[in-house]
Amino acid sequence: MNDGARHPVKALETTMEIVETLTELRSAPLREIAAVLEMNKSTVHNHLSTLREHEYVVKEGESYRLSLRFLTVGGILRNEIDLYEAAKPKVDDLADETGELVTLATHERGLGVVLYRAKGGNSVELNTHIGTQLPLHNSALGKAILGHLPDERIEAIIDHRGLPPGTPNTITDEGRMHEELERIAEQGWAYDDEERWRGLRCVAAPIRTEDGAVEGAVSLSTPKSRLANDDARAEYVDAVKNTANLVELSITYS
CATH class of the missing domain: 3.30.450.40 (GAF domain)
Structure with missing residues (x-):
């Protein structure tokens, strides 16, 4: 096991779990994302807000989806x-x-x-x-x-x-x-x-x-x-x- 695996950054792990969940769901409201991840809505909302600020997530109505910025990176x-x-x-x-x-x-x-x-x-x-x-x-x-x-x-x-x-x-x-x-x-x-x-x-x-x-x-x-x-x-x-x-x-x- 490498050093990174022994000392994971919890906040980053949560962000990556949210990104992976949105990859599967395509588009979903906050309550659904939180339910899938079994996390409280305030935690998920904070991470989604940060992703929106950096233009990696888009909010449409009550639903969130990954932005096309991932397409640029990929x-x-x-x-x-x-x-x-x-x-x-x-x-x-x-x-x-x-x-x-x-x-x-x-x-x-x-x-x-x-x-x-x-x-x-x-x-x-x-x-x-x-x-x-x-x-x-x-x-x-x-x-x-x-x-x-x-x-x-x-x-x-x-x-x-x-x-x-x-x-x-x-x-x-x-x-x-x-x-x-x-x-x-x-x-x-x-x-x-x-x-x-x-x-x-x-x-x-x-x-x-x-x-x-x-x-x-x-x-x-x-x-x-x-x-x-x-x-x-x-x-x-x-x-x-x-x-x-x-x-x-x-x-x-x-």
């Missing part, structure tokens, strides 16, 4: 990530070519983090957005990353995060998950059959650095009816692997 951070800069045009191209939803993600603290999404002409709608954090075990996008991490890192993530179910198809048995990840590492791509979202199938490929470390992954998501046979899956697998390879080349030689 956009600056995202644009500093080489993976995003290298991958964006390739992700756009893949979405245009296939008509599907294509997602780019990196990983941090044992979670996937969505960096970018591109919608093709026939793409599905998902409740993910830039900055969404996703478990690594229950989507093709996450498994493509997880399957290419060092064994000790995989073990640490599973020990810490577990394998909670997203749908009845989620792999929740640790032995089966290790078999799945070994297969992904061997073949260089991942697949999920309604493991995170019902009615959706996805394929994904890892994006790796020159020394083999996995930086992220790119995935293609489609209704299961459009990925109903081996030929269709092979076509989409080739497409995401090609896109991942182009991104890797761009990162290496930029």
Whole structure:
């Protein structure tokens, strides 16, 4: 445990809990925020007032929401990530070519983090957005990353995060998950059959650095009816692997 964890700043912890709660609720009145956090309203109100003064929270009527200032901060951070800069045009191209939803993600603290999404002409709608954090075990996008991490890192993530179910198809048995990840590492791509979202199938490929470390992954998501046979899956697998390879080349030689 580091020194910061041993000596947390309580006021800052409270502020961060309020921000995270507003992220989930989107917009809510003071009484609801306080109830969710199990804090008294005066404490929550003081923190919300400070966040408003610094323009990180907006009050609309009786409800509070996060301001677009978070978008500015997040956009600056995202644009500093080489993976995003290298991958964006390739992700756009893949979405245009296939008509599907294509997602780019990196990983941090044992979670996937969505960096970018591109919608093709026939793409599905998902409740993910830039900055969404996703478990690594229950989507093709996450498994493509997880399957290419060092064994000790995989073990640490599973020990810490577990394998909670997203749908009845989620792999929740640790032995089966290790078999799945070994297969992904061997073949260089991942697949999920309604493991995170019902009615959706996805394929994904890892994006790796020159020394083999996995930086992220790119995935293609489609209704299961459009990925109903081996030929269709092979076509989409080739497409995401090609896109991942182009991104890797761009990162290496930029």
